[in-house]
Amino acid sequence: MTEQPQPDVVLLADGPTGFAALRSLAAHCRVVQIFRRTDQPDASALKAFANNRGIPVAAMQDLNQLQKMIAELRPAAVVISSFDRIIPPQILALCRFVNVHYSLLPHYRGRANVNWAIINGETTAGISIHLVIPELDGGNLLFQQAIPIGANDTVTSLYERLNAIQERELGGVVVRAITGYQGTSQDTDNASYGCARVPEDGEIDWCQPTDTIDRLIRGLTPPFPGAFSHLDGQRLIITNASPRLDAPCYIGRVPGRIVGRSPSEGWVDVLTGDGVLRMFSVLPPNSERPCAAASAIGSTRATLGLSRLDLLRRIVALEDRLATLERLKCAHE
Incomplete structure (x- = not known):
């Protein structure tokens, strides 16, 4: 045949x-x-x-x-x-x-x-x-x-x-x-339709629940863009993390604040909107390979979140909005 x-x-x-x-x-x-x-x-x-x-x-x-x-x-x-x-x-x-x-x-x-x-x-x-x-x-x-x-x-x-x-x-x-x-x-x-593309802005909102942040990180692991936050004005991509199920309850702390760190094991604990996320590895700026989170974050006094430039822009936008409202108020008086 x-x-x-x-x-x-x-x-x-x-x-x-x-x-x-x-x-x-x-x-x-x-x-x-x-x-x-x-x-x-x-x-x-x-x-x-x-x-x-x-x-x-x-x-x-x-x-x-x-x-x-x-x-x-x-x-x-x-x-x-x-x-x-x-x-x-x-x-x-x-x-x-x-x-x-x-x-x-x-x-x-x-x-x-x-x-x-x-x-x-x-x-x-x-x-x-x-x-x-x-x-x-x-x-x-x-x-x-x-x-x-x-x-x-x-x-x-x-x-x-x-x-x-x-x-x-x-x-x-x-x-x-x-x-x-x-x-x-x-x-x-x-039929249902997903978003047309991978989220280009994968910035972490630390006020969100831990599970939500965890899914964002797992859904954007490299070679995809990566979920990220900012540390000292620099973008920090989170490459490996998981919710800490046995975390103590923190009251009065700002989400994004580092609440635990182990240089020997390499992990860092960061506060979320409803719990704690343990970060195991991150990709610092200008780096090609991930490193232990504790190597990039050297202190429990650090807070992850918006870059300083973004924060300044938001302050300027808020000031402009307040000035506009003041002008409108004066015009009506």
Whole structure:
């Protein structure tokens, strides 16, 4: 029996799921082109993997490149895994498109869904592989699997688990779609939409409950932007922390105040709106690697919060508002 030739596919892979997608596709298909940005953490590893297999890799400048590539290579499918541009209907009509989406569609359509699932306190995340249509994250489902979100899960740990599922399943799912499998329709009546992007302003409000702050930190762990606060006017990214369940009750202390520190074990306790968060590691300014929180925070007299510049701006804005109110009062008298 003659073995069927592997189908040609193009991969669009600008983000943290792209390398797992490539490894899966390479086992089942002939990847003829990869479009990927060069600023990703695993860019060199992906490039080496592609070079060993003779797969060209390029950064996409505009969608006309994709249209031209489809016309030249005539792939059986274009596979999308971490790509932040909307592909117009005229390009989608050129061939079959398959997308990898890290949520349980039709819930959390849009971007940054794993981040928001943690931040919003969801109990499950998931992966959906679906056909692409002009509707945002619409199209029939080809594959879907849920995973639980544990109390200590971060966006990084969830991506690792979801990437493993993608690497195991994607190539086979794409081949089935190419050979005619149409999947199952989404329940559009129950569709929901996540925020369009990762929170760019992940500044911690220490007046919030401890669990809320903990979810923000876990939902933004690097290489995502990171939840941050300020210390002595400098931004400090919190990379590892957890609520302190056995913390004593502090009365009269300002949220953000350091209430405990262990140089030997490296942790620092900081007061929140309703308890204490223990910080284990932080990323100081101009640093590439996290360090123990106690190494960056040298005193229990410190208070985390707004930078001095931000505080001055707020004071100026308040003074301007008071001056405006005074003028209005005088005008009415």
